[in-house]
Amino acid sequence: MRIEVSDLSFSAGGKRILDGVGAVFEGSCIYGIIGPNGSGKTTLLRHIYRQYPSKGHIRMDDRPIDDYPSREYARRVAVMMQTYPEADLRVCEVVQSGRYPYKRVMMPYGREDEAITEQILRQTRLWELRDRRIHTLSGGESQRVMIARCLVQQPEVIILDEPTNHLDIRYRVELMETLRAFGGMVIITLHDLNLAARYCDHIDVMKDGTLLASGTPEDVLCAEILNEAFDTTIRVVEHDGQLIIGV
Numbered sequence: 001m002r003i004e005v006s007d008l009s010f011s012a013g014g015k016r017i018l019d020g021v022g023a024v025f026e027g028s029c030i031y032g033i034i035g036p037n038g039s040g041k042t043t044l045l046r047h048i049y050r051q052y053p054s055k056g057h058i059r060m061d062d063r064p065i066d067d068y069p070s071r072e073y074a075r076r077v078a079v080m081m082q083t084y085p086e087a088d089l090r091v092c093e094v095v096q097s098g099r100y101p102y103k104r105v106m107m108p109y110g111r112e113d114e115a116i117t118e119q120i121l122r123q124t125r126l127w128e129l130r131d132r133r134i135h136t137l138s139g140g141e142s143q144r145v146m147i148a149r150c151l152v153q154q155p156e157v158i159i160l161d162e163p164t165n166h167l168d169i170r171y172r173v174e175l176m177e178t179l180r181a182f183g184g185m186v187i188i189t190l191h192d193l194n195l196a197a198r199y200c201d202h203i204d205v206m207k208d209g210t211l212l213a214s215g216t217p218e219d220v221l222c223a224e225i226l227n228e229a230f231d232t233t234i235r236v237v238e239h240d241g242q243l244i245i246g247v
């Protein structure tokens with residue numbers, strides 16, 4: 001799997017939000033996108049998961065992403081949304097809805113869909129919660145449901161936009177461990193630089209709609225680049241082989 005972004009620009013409300021962004025995502029890695037608010041991280045993701053048309057500037061396996069039929073694209077790319085279903089659904093129903101790209105039109109979910117749903121519910125420790133209503137869950141439990149919905153989709157890529165916001169440290173780590181075990185490509189925006197340092201294989205640093213730096217955590221999570229990106233003094237130290245970032 002390869003996703004290539006080339007010379008992607010985007011404006012809204014008379015403001016340039018992305019300015020000639022180019023990036024490559026390839027293989028079974030966790031790609032972190034970091035940068036201050038307003039740097040274009042979320043807008044870049046929205047182009048990759050086709051909320052905004054890329055007009056040929058994004059290709060997946062050397063094919064424009066806008067050329068993929070919706071169901072084919074949904075079988076390959078899953079998006080973990082920040083909002084939860086408005087309907088008062090049970091956990092198992094929310095998770096199983098990730099099988100929609102495989103469901104025949106006007107037909108119920110089949111045995112294979114049910115078996116995959118059960119497998120993922122058990123894998124994500126949601127089996128005991130399967131009959132709970134989604135709106136009765138804690139923040140951490142709800143996040144597990146949404147990542148389980150992505151996994152049930154059996155995608156090659158999972159895209160997540162700042163999924164660790166409002167989670168305590170236990171659930172942040174748990175989410176990142178689940179993504180590490182996924183085995184496919186993950187593209188994730190993060191505010192927590194220490195999580196990025198610990199879990200990401202590759203990091204893109206954005207500022208003012210451009211790509212400021214790109215490389216391994218060791219390459220880009222240095223004081224010089226982070227200070228420029230965030231316009232503040234950031235300290236980076238290494239302890240027991242792990243980068244620790246603070247102000």
